[in-house]
Amino acid sequence: MTITTPAAPAAPVPAQLREARIPEDGLYEGRRLLRRLPEGTEERPYEHFEVVPQGRTIGAEIRGIDLSRPLTPVLREELNRALLEWKVLFFRAQHLTSEAQRAFARNWGELEVNPLLAGGSSPDVVLFDKGAGTTPTFENVWHTDVTFREKPALGAVLQLREVPPSGGDTMWADMAAAYDNLPQSVKDRIDGATAVHDFIPGFIRFYGPERLVPLQDEFPPVEHPVVRTHPESGRRMLFVNTSFTTHITGMDRAESDRLLRFLFQQAHVPEYQVRFRWQAGDIAFWDNRATQHYAVDDYVPHRRVAERVAIAGDRPY
Template identity: 40%
Template sequence: MSAASITKQDAELRIQPLSAHIGAEIHGVDLTRPLSAAQIADIRAALLKWRVVFFREQFLNHEQHIAFSAQFGELTVGHPVFGHVDGHPQIYSISKFRKATRFEGQSLLRPWTGWHTDVTAAVNPPFASILRGVTIPPYGGDTQWTNLVIAYDRLSEPVRRFVDGLRGVHRFAPPAGATGTSAFASAVEQHVLVSEHPLVRVHPETGERALYVSPGFLKHIVGVTPRESQALLELLWEHVTRPEFTVRFKWEAGSIAFWDNRTTAHLAPTDIFDLDFDRQLYRTTLVGDVPVGPDGRASVSIEGSPVGAAAAVALN
């Protein structure tokens, strides 16, 4: 290894924020190579501060993607319901033509439709997700993220006190009014995941409180009437997707997004289905902890198993 390459790899990272509350690009690092302890610490610090961090021109293969991810935690199986890439149990394929997770006939679209935090139906949702762009359309296909900590902070104090004590049931199921494909129905039936989480979770590293209300998975609030649950959830879902809490990312081939799943929700694009271009990304996820609310109560599993490294190993 040349002195020049050592100097470049060990140079201080450059952090470029993209919005007021969430999202930053990180420059000055080569993710195809092992990172130094200082670089890992700097990237993790940026992740905790900006919730989602982005890298450009990082042309990783599957093995390098897995190796980069493993420097920040244990990897889960690609997806606990929909499986993984053949030969790489830690990687999940996200393509335009994913039949298993496509829905048709959705009857009601609302401002929060499609927003979600990854796999919150599990009792220990992933700590983080790392998404790599490979085939990217020349336009369209942007992904958005929102900051659930600032969303909690911007609630009025009486509402914060109220939601601090509430809990909700998260379930892996099609959106209301949607007709899933047979592949989707079969996968969900074979891998049922249902968990009860606090509506506000305390971040295990920073102590911050995040409004943990994944629109794609949270089905109802525990201990209130159905109408009360609907009204409260719609209020909170509308709130967490306020534009000023969000960042929108334009993908390029070689782009990587690395987000803290404990403090964010995100929105996958749907405009790609109106375009003639292919879109292919690959994702790894890192094993997460069991959420804990402000009252100290941990989440509980209602049905299904925790999402952990053991599942990935078993499929290898």
């Protein structure tokens, strides 16, 4: 009797993978490098207050400090270390007077006057009073404050006086993390590059030429490095933003626009962000050299009132 061995089943024919293409220069999924401290820096405890992290690389609530009282040199130094490490610090229920808010900010330098925004109780206090029927200004875009200045602000101290029943959060993005995660090919392109910053694109959206023309001589366009080095931490950080960066120096306009769009996108990555839900009397103190921020405009017709003081900075390098 002949025994026939069944033939082995034929190997399946691999399916033909259809051709697919997504647009270049986008944001894609994958693990990101999330490094809060400069490379080689060791974690150290805080001795004068409690630090409660609010994000992986950015944002911490500081507990156990009354900001209405003068800072000792030791406390100021430890708060500055926290600012460098966390980039934005939150203090709950401080309810500072405008003068106390200014006094706290002056621990980091002279205060800046911004003639483009509504003044508060003194020329160096900016008042944001938003709601139905108020004059609109728009901060719901990722931006770094006043990069149109030769010396953009070091930082800012913002206090909410009145909060809406819901909404009105503020978000910050860590621009050191944004730089760390750029493709090496992009880093190579922007290493040593500069970009032009101008106040007009950020303000023409809500002010007419009659308001802006008289300020053109005071604020001419300036050039800053596309990647700045933090003067205290030494971190390299992406330093372009949608509100004020107009083009990359010496680059064809179309090429500059395409590269800037890609760089602007980096602030939109949630892994680099922290979001703060305000209560009346809360304070946020951020490092304007290392961050971008976005004021979420989702509360009108309710009212939101805030005061901000900004600390004069130095020229980026």
